[in-house]
Amino acid sequence: MRRSSSKKKSGQSTESVTTDLFRSASSKASNKEMDRIDHLFNQYANKSSSLIDPEGIEELCSNLEVSHTDIRILMLAWKMKAEKQGYFTHEEWRRGLKALRADTINKLKKALPELEKEVRRPSNFADFYAYAFCYCLTEEKQKSIDIETICQLLEIVMGSTFRAQVDYFVEYLKIQNDYKVINMDQWMGLYRFCNEISFPDMGNYNPELAWPLILDNFVEWIQEKQA
Amino acid sequence: ILFKVIMMKEIILLDEGWSVMETGVAKLQRILEDLSEPPFDPGQYINLYTIIYDMCLQQPPNDYSQELYNKYRGVIDHYNKETVLPSMRERHGEYMLRELVKRWANHKILVRWLSRFCFYLDRFYVARRGLPTLNDVGFTSFHDLVYQEIQSEAKDVLLALIHKEREGEQIDRTLVKNVIDVYCGNGVGQMVIYEEDFESFLLQDTASYYSRKASKWSQEDSCPDYMLKAEECLKLEKERVTNYLHSTTEPKLVEKVQNELLVVVAKQLIENEHSGCLALLRDDKMGDLSRMYRLYRLIPQGLEPIADLFKQHVTAEGNALIKQAADAATNQDASASQVLVRKEIELHDKYMVYVDECFQKHSLFHKVLKETFEVFCNKTVAGASSAEILATYCDNILKTRGGSEKLSDEATEITLEKVVNLLVYINDKDLFAEFYRKKQARRLLFDRSGNDDHVTDITLARELQTNFVDYLSANMTTKLGIDFTVTVLTTGFWPSYKTTDLNLPTEMVNCVEAFKVFYGTKTNSRRLSWIYSLGTCHILGKFEKKTMELVVSTYQAAVLLLFNNAERLSYTEISEQLNLSHEDLVRLLHSLSCLKYKILIKEPMSRTISKTDTFEFNSKFTNKMRKIRVPLPPMDERKKVVEDVDKDRRYAIDAALVRIMKSRKVLAHQQLVSECVEHLSKMFKPDIKMIKKRIEDLINRDYLERDTENANTFKYVA
Numbered sequence A: 001m002r003r004s005s006s007k008k009k010s011g012q013s014t015e016s017v018t019t020d021l022f023r024s025a026s027s028k029a030s031n032k033e034m035d036r037i038d039h040l041f042n043q044y045a046n047k048s049s050s051l052i053d054p055e056g057i058e059e060l061c062s063n064l065e066v067s068h069t070d071i072r073i074l075m076l077a078w079k080m081k082a083e084k085q086g087y088f089t090h091e092e093w094r095r096g097l098k099a100l101r102a103d104t105i106n107k108l109k110k111a112l113p114e115l116e117k118e119v120r121r122p123s124n125f126a127d128f129y130a131y132a133f134c135y136c137l138t139e140e141k142q143k144s145i146d147i148e149t150i151c152q153l154l155e156i157v158m159g160s161t162f163r164a165q166v167d168y169f170v171e172y173l174k175i176q177n178d179y180k181v182i183n184m185d186q187w188m189g190l191y192r193f194c195n196e197i198s199f200p201d202m203g204n205y206n207p208e209l210a211w212p213l214i215l216d217n218f219v220e221w222i223q224e225k226q227a
Numbered sequence B: 001i002l003f004k005v006i007m008m009k010e011i012i013l014l015d016e017g018w019s020v021m022e023t024g025v026a027k028l029q030r031i032l033e034d035l036s037e038p039p040f041d042p043g044q045y046i047n048l049y050t051i052i053y054d055m056c057l058q059q060p061p062n063d064y065s066q067e068l069y070n071k072y073r074g075v076i077d078h079y080n081k082e083t084v085l086p087s088m089r090e091r092h093g094e095y096m097l098r099e100l101v102k103r104w105a106n107h108k109i110l111v112r113w114l115s116r117f118c119f120y121l122d123r124f125y126v127a128r129r130g131l132p133t134l135n136d137v138g139f140t141s142f143h144d145l146v147y148q149e150i151q152s153e154a155k156d157v158l159l160a161l162i163h164k165e166r167e168g169e170q171i172d173r174t175l176v177k178n179v180i181d182v183y184c185g186n187g188v189g190q191m192v193i194y195e196e197d198f199e200s201f202l203l204q205d206t207a208s209y210y211s212r213k214a215s216k217w218s219q220e221d222s223c224p225d226y227m228l229k230a231e232e233c234l235k236l237e238k239e240r241v242t243n244y245l246h247s248t249t250e251p252k253l254v255e256k257v258q259n260e261l262l263v264v265v266a267k268q269l270i271e272n273e274h275s276g277c278l279a280l281l282r283d284d285k286m287g288d289l290s291r292m293y294r295l296y297r298l299i300p301q302g303l304e305p306i307a308d309l310f311k312q313h314v315t316a317e318g319n320a321l322i323k324q325a326a327d328a329a330t331n332q333d334a335s336a337s338q339v340l341v342r343k344e345i346e347l348h349d350k351y352m353v354y355v356d357e358c359f360q361k362h363s364l365f366h367k368v369l370k371e372t373f374e375v376f377c378n379k380t381v382a383g384a385s386s387a388e389i390l391a392t393y394c395d396n397i398l399k400t401r402g403g404s405e406k407l408s409d410e411a412t413e414i415t416l417e418k419v420v421n422l423l424v425y426i427n428d429k430d431l432f433a434e435f436y437r438k439k440q441a442r443r444l445l446f447d448r449s450g451n452d453d454h455v456t457d458i459t460l461a462r463e464l465q466t467n468f469v470d471y472l473s474a475n476m477t478t479k480l481g482i483d484f485t486v487t488v489l490t491t492g493f494w495p496s497y498k499t500t501d502l503n504l505p506t507e508m509v510n511c512v513e514a515f516k517v518f519y520g521t522k523t524n525s526r527r528l529s530w531i532y533s534l535g536t537c538h539i540l541g542k543f544e545k546k547t548m549e550l551v552v553s554t555y556q557a558a559v560l561l562l563f564n565n566a567e568r569l570s571y572t573e574i575s576e577q578l579n580l581s582h583e584d585l586v587r588l589l590h591s592l593s594c595l596k597y598k599i600l601i602k603e604p605m606s607r608t609i610s611k612t613d614t615f616e617f618n619s620k621f622t623n624k625m626r627k628i629r630v631p632l633p634p635m636d637e638r639k640k641v642v643e644d645v646d647k648d649r650r651y652a653i654d655a656a657l658v659r660i661m662k663s664r665k666v667l668a669h670q671q672l673v674s675e676c677v678e679h680l681s682k683m684f685k686p687d688i689k690m691i692k693k694r695i696e697d698l699i700n701r702d703y704l705e706r707d708t709e710n711a712n713t714f715k716y717v718a
Helices: A014-044 A054-064 A071-080 A089-098 A105-118 A120-135 A147-158 A163-175 A183-198 A213-226 B013-033 B042-057 B065-090 B092-119 B118-131 B135-168 B173-185 B192-220 B225-245 B248-263 B266-270 B277-282 B286-297 B303-329 B336-358 B363-376 B388-400 B409-423 B429-447 B452-475 B505-522 B556-561 B571-578 B582-593 B637-664 B670-681 B689-699
Strands: A144-146 A181-184 B536-542 B549-555 B566-568 B600-603 B614-617 B627-630 B666-668 B704-706 B713-715
Touching: A014 A054, A014 A089, A054 A105, A071 A089, A071 A105, A071 A120, A071 A147, A089 A105, A105 A120, A120 A147, A120 A183, A147 A163, A147 A181, A147 A183, A163 A183, A163 A213, A163 B092, A163 B388, A181 A183, A181 B689, A183 B689, A213 B689, B013 B065, B013 B092, B042 B065, B042 B092, B042 B118, B065 B092, B065 B118, B065 B135, B092 B118, B092 B135, B092 B173, B118 B135, B118 B225, B135 B173, B135 B192, B135 B225, B135 B582, B173 B192, B173 B225, B192 B225, B192 B248, B225 B248, B225 B266, B225 B277, B225 B286, B248 B266, B248 B286, B248 B614, B266 B303, B277 B286, B277 B303, B286 B336, B303 B336, B303 B363, B336 B363, B336 B388, B336 B409, B388 B409, B388 B429, B429 B452, B429 B637, B452 B505, B505 B556, B536 B556, B549 B556, B556 B582, B566 B571, B571 B582, B571 B614, B582 B600, B637 B666, B637 B670, B637 B689, B637 B713, B666 B670, B670 B689, B670 B713, B689 B704
Parallel strands: B549 B627
Antiparallel strands: A144 A181, B536 B549, B566 B614, B600 B614, B666 B713, B704 B713
């Protein structure tokens, strides 16, 4: 909340006055920051909808020198808590950039490595992983995502850390017929799989546990291939 | 003078008093040696008793309790050393045993009398000082001086006698018993003496004796003969105990015998190729098998190998039946699976008798039967599940009762009971139920036999039909032109039937419409679905040679009536006009052009229907009969039944899962699965993968959720 620096109550102590001054100074600074953030927003936003749309995001990406399928954009979206894929609202933009303390493109670019580190922390990554799924749900009551999108998403989110698993899983998804869509439970199951099961031997995988059925079938398929 | 009668209370000196005792002892010993010595008279007895009494009560220094106690011991020791032992040593073998028995009896008498004389000692001196009683002293003397010297030799003689008896000779059992009593007696209330000095040697001897026998017999004899001998030996050994051994020896003795005769050779005996368990089963030797059971029942883990072989045998028999059926089926023998059921029932009955009679209903063998039949009864034969085969079997039994070769009511009842016995083993009980219901319904519709609901429904349907006829004559100005009968069934009482959107021939459409209107007057809250597959038509075919009546299904009639308006029709044209599926149409056309009665001529004349065929009315068709039935082979209902049951199962699994989670709130995956399987076990054995799939579906529909901490646990979502 902005505080006007001209407000001064009579009878205030020196300390509280100083605090006030300090606050107002920093709020002045943060005001300036927010202005710059807003300014940046307007650079990319669509004038009529007041949102950054896919076109704007593409421009943003090129300015940041990252591909729009790069995981870091998704991480940015996560930081912003962006709700709709392909769009950033003004509030989301503010939220994200403020948290990153970036009010220029350069600062934003510089903030990306740090952001990536933050997201990859185990305590955050599960949340990010789940977020990535929800981010792809476009319709209101939608609960599942089609196979093709899932493959792309997997590539983006897990491609760099679990290369082998992703390759196998994507191949499996494409040839199997049991499932045409993947739901959140299966998506999270895959995350657990990558983290807990040794690959490619999968010696510690036990199909009698509560692994989603698609993973049981996946493991069977690999084992048949290996035989 | 033998006795000094003491009148007044004079002091008796030790030597004085004791010399009187000694004369008493001498007399006693003469009595024992059987030297025609007269017995003690009361006076003598009292005198001796009193002397001791007085000597004990005298004032010091004349109280001679201690001395007397020692002298008592001395007397017995002396007798044992000087008389008893030498007489023992003189004799050997059985004579020695007899002497022992005699000397032991004597000893007991000696001690009894002497302690009576010295009773006062026992009562006061011994008691006060806590010393061994006179009885004990006496027995110790015998034990130390006589028993110990000869017991080993005696034991050897005994064992030799027992061996003799085992080899079939007669021995003096009373003698042996009496000698055993000596051993026991010397234990003075404890069994240690008997056990150490005799029993342990007996057991050892027994073991080596039967070990030798076992080797010999197992080489020479067949399994049944061996078992007979073993049984006999056990019986004899038990008798031995009763006759002369101490009762506590029995379990130990039996154990040794069993060990040598049965345990050590168990494998060899039971698994003997020619006469062992498997051979006995093959040759139906129930008596021998009963014996085997009796013998091995009491041996720990004794029955397991027998049960295993029983399992092997029954499994082999069952597999042979299944193979037979499979072979017959590939040779187009349609009755193969029915024969299989009959034979399975016979097999089950046969071995149930074995379990009851040979194996005394023991749980191990019950289990074998259960496990083997669970395997057979769930095998598929010629593409049909056992559930279906069993349902067909029941159907055949119940169909057209009253025919000459069918079973009487009682026999039917019994056979059906036996079928129920097999049903217990089938996993897919719900599948059986569905097939059974469908067949039952067909039976009821065409045979008019069956349960109450169906019968009531049919009766109502007939009433309705009568009303319909009345209605027609009262209301219709245009005649239907066809004799038309409708049977209305109540859904729910009957299995579900497939309906189609058949385009009826015009003639029939009128009838159907008329009935609809009529039915509307009877009730307006019900909807009619027409099941043409169950209908029958009588059609007049005007063939060149003669007009014939054809009895066909409604579907076939629909096809035939098309040819009233066209000479020749292609498959496509027929298909368009009738609006049936390719599958159904192929079946129909096949039945009219490729089977026994070719009402239609097909071009080309191949044996299968293809979409490019054309059909023509076969005016040249004829038959010596005036009326023929052109059968339409029934649609394979198997697929539909399996589909229906699968669908029901999905609902059943869902319901069970929700019910379980609702009451447990939180549950681990494995537990959920196993409880679910148990809940449903009465009707079918659910596939684990299907359960997993249903769980995932329930998660998707927000009935359950995974625990955030532990992915293997589920929580109920209220």
